[in-house]
Amino acid sequence: MRELSAKVLHGDTQAIARMITLIENNDSEAIRAMADIHKKSGHAHVIGITGVMGSGKSSLIFELAYSYRKQGKKIGVIAIDPTSPFSGGALLGDRVRMMELSTDDDVFIRSMGTRGMLGGVSNSVFDVVEIFDAAGMDIILIETVGVGQAEVDIVKIADTTLVVLVPGLGDSIQTIKAGLMEIADIFVVNKADKPGVEQVVAEIESMLDISSKLGREIPIVKTSTKQKIGISDLIGEIDTHGLYLKKEKKLEMKRRKRYESELTEIIRKRLMNLIFDESKFKDTLDSLIDQISRKELDAYSAADEILGKILK
Amino acid sequence: MRELSAKVLHGDTQAIARMITLIENNDSEAIRAMADIHKKSGHAHVIGITGVMGSGKSSLIFELAYSYRKQGKKIGVIAIDPTSPFSGGALLGDRVRMMELSTDDDVFIRSMGTRGMLGGVSNSVFDVVEIFDAAGMDIILIETVGVGQAEVDIVKIADTTLVVLVPGLGDSIQTIKAGLMEIADIFVVNKADKPGVEQVVAEIESMLDISSKLGREIPIVKTSTKQKIGISDLIGEIDTHGLYLKKEKKLEMKRRKRYESELTEIIRKRLMNLIFDESKFKDTLDSLIDQISRKELDAYSAADEILGKILK
Numbered sequence: 001m002r003e004l005s006a007k008v009l010h011g012d013t014q015a016i017a018r019m020i021t022l023i024e025n026n027d028s029e030a031i032r033a034m035a036d037i038h039k040k041s042g043h044a045h046v047i048g049i050t051g052v053m054g055s056g057k058s059s060l061i062f063e064l065a066y067s068y069r070k071q072g073k074k075i076g077v078i079a080i081d082p083t084s085p086f087s088g089g090a091l092l093g094d095r096v097r098m099m100e101l102s103t104d105d106d107v108f109i110r111s112m113g114t115r116g117m118l119g120g121v122s123n124s125v126f127d128v129v130e131i132f133d134a135a136g137m138d139i140i141l142i143e144t145v146g147v148g149q150a151e152v153d154i155v156k157i158a159d160t161t162l163v164v165l166v167p168g169l170g171d172s173i174q175t176i177k178a179g180l181m182e183i184a185d186i187f188v189v190n191k192a193d194k195p196g197v198e199q200v201v202a203e204i205e206s207m208l209d210i211s212s213k214l215g216r217e218i219p220i221v222k223t224s225t226k227q228k229i230g231i232s233d234l235i236g237e238i239d240t241h242g243l244y245l246k247k248e249k250k251l252e253m254k255r256r257k258r259y260e261s262e263l264t265e266i267i268r269k270r271l272m273n274l275i276f277d278e279s280k281f282k283d284t285l286d287s288l289i290d291q292i293s294r295k296e297l298d299a300y301s302a303a304d305e306i307l308g309k310i311l312k
Numbered sequence: 313m314r315e316l317s318a319k320v321l322h323g324d325t326q327a328i329a330r331m332i333t334l335i336e337n338n339d340s341e342a343i344r345a346m347a348d349i350h351k352k353s354g355h356a357h358v359i360g361i362t363g364v365m366g367s368g369k370s371s372l373i374f375e376l377a378y379s380y381r382k383q384g385k386k387i388g389v390i391a392i393d394p395t396s397p398f399s400g401g402a403l404l405g406d407r408v409r410m411m412e413l414s415t416d417d418d419v420f421i422r423s424m425g426t427r428g429m430l431g432g433v434s435n436s437v438f439d440v441v442e443i444f445d446a447a448g449m450d451i452i453l454i455e456t457v458g459v460g461q462a463e464v465d466i467v468k469i470a471d472t473t474l475v476v477l478v479p480g481l482g483d484s485i486q487t488i489k490a491g492l493m494e495i496a497d498i499f500v501v502n503k504a505d506k507p508g509v510e511q512v513v514a515e516i517e518s519m520l521d522i523s524s525k526l527g528r529e530i531p532i533v534k535t536s537t538k539q540k541i542g543i544s545d546l547i548g549e550i551d552t553h554g555l556y557l558k559k560e561k562k563l564e565m566k567r568r569k570r571y572e573s574e575l576t577e578i579i580r581k582r583l584m585n586l587i588f589d590e591s592k593f594k595d596t597l598d599s600l601i602d603q604i605s606r607k608e609l610d611a612y613s614a615a616d617e618i619l620g621k622i623l624k
Binding site: 031032034035037038039042126252255256259260262263264266267268270271272274275276285288289290292293295297298299300301302303306307309310311312 | 343344346347349350351354438564567568571572574575576578579580582583584586587588597600601602604605607609610611612613614615618619621622623624
């Protein structure tokens with residue numbers, strides 16, 4: 001395992017893939033090896049990309065990765081997909097196109113599921129970021145899909161969060177805008193070749209006016225991956241935000257928040273595994289649920305019984 | 313508190329509202345009173361309505377509630393919205409229209425947020441279902457918004473799950489279809505006045521052919537809330553599904569699953585509150601996160617330290 005983490009630190013792609021798989025499977029040696037990984041992480045610029053489905057996030061990541069490669073940077077891409085808890089697998093969708101990039105040895109792409117029944121971003125995402133970072137990747141792009149938890153969780157991991165909107169989504173965008181406003185470091189209006197782009201920009205601007213409590217002005221960048229417009233502007237704004245974080249000592253705070261979220265996730269997972277994945281409590285749980293079903297007990301009292309067995 | 317739960321069991325709307333608020337605030341007496349509530353629950357038909365944003369779920373619930381009221385049934389509506397974790401509040405959006413219904417004493421509407429940073433459906437939703445049920449509501453309609461956790465979680469609460477699709481959403485619908493296929497007891501193709509409705513029906517049918525492992529045929533109902541089409545068909549199919557559950561003894565299994573999910577949620581919440589909300593561990597956590605930030609410790613080892621303090 002020491003050998004594996006040493007290989008990861010040298011950027012060996014096979015070792016990276018193997019390390020991630022071991023971590024996702026809760027391998028105890030891999031977990032111990034994360035101490036080595038953690039010591040070497042902290043250099044990569046972690047960029048979160050979020051927005052509604054159909055806003056072209058995958059294409060945008062493709063273009064960003066392509067441009068960063070031209071600058072000679074090493075890239076990690078993490079795509080977080082909604083998981084069917086029934087199939088246990090992540091949906092790949094239109095991400096196939098990104099396989100083009102994956103023939104490049106300095107681009108590493110990993111697709112991950114969300115956490116299934118408990119929602120949100122799996123603690124493995126934190127590990128993958130640390131592994132990519134320690135392995136020498138300069139830029140880590142994280143795509144989260146959909147509206148809801150994943151987009152909110154991304155701010156806990158990313159240094160810079162891009163919120164992607166598109167023209168023509170109508171009222172549906174209104175309902176999510178308040179939440180999106182709060183998490184965006186940069187707004188991207190993608191599909192800027194389509195009609196209605198100025199309206200989206202105007203809507204964002206009016207929302208920003210209302211919520212302008214921050215010292216920093218939030219940029220709005222218009223892009224079209226189809227017509228290759230705005231990508232270098234976007235990279236410029238991402239760089240500017242990265243410098244701003246360092247200059248204003250905000251990066252340390254962001255990272256501290258990330259570690260806090262990671263610790264929370266690990267603790268949550270361990271506790272839930274302890275109760276629900278170990279055979280030790282299976283009979284007790286089954287019996288308690290039967291009692292609830294028969295109306296002999298309510299769920300709160302049942303929870304008290306279980307917690308009494310594990311807590312000091 | 314006994315008095316309050318007695319009033320709830322008599323269907324007193326003010327008492328219901330107060331009980332829910334107390335439960336949402338983790339009031340310990342209200343939690344104890346849930347034992348009384350639980351004994352009297354189990355009669356309502358719990359209907360989950362899920363689907364992408366813009367599919368008209370709120371309008372559909374409005375029409376369903378209106379029709380059920382004509383049958384003399386008492387209705388509870390629970391709308392679960394995406395929450396901005398920053399504002400702490402739920403977004404109301406176009407739900408305002410439903411206020412029309414709320415002047416009816418036999419309709420009770422409650423809007424709830426999702427669980428914030430940990431995602432998914434709050435354990436309070438289970439409590440609200442039990443309270444509505446014990447208070448004599450015949451039909452409980454639960455709306456979950458968006459794509460992701462909430463739509464998956466709804467099957468753990470609902471007896472009958474409606475998945476709402478609409479024409480014209482294009483490819484974006486493809487990516488979520490696999491997950492939706494698994495949870496639907498009934499498909500609703502809403503906005504059936506728009507072009508492309510038959511294509512959506514055909515797509516669902518072809519997906520159902522692939523995954524047809526179930527004994528029961530999944531109905532597809534076309535509705536238009538604008539033109540008041542298909543609502544009585546939909547109610548017919550909901551009733552049929554309710555009878556099917558009872559006849560095939562599947563209702564007991566569904567309810568047992570619901571109680572299991574509720575118990576899991578309560579345990580999760582209690583454990584996380586114990587560690588993260590009590591001042592007892594605040595200094596320890598802060599110090600551990602500082603050590604992680606300074607690279608003296610990794611998150612997994614920090615988790616071990618915290619768990620060592622609380623577990624037997």
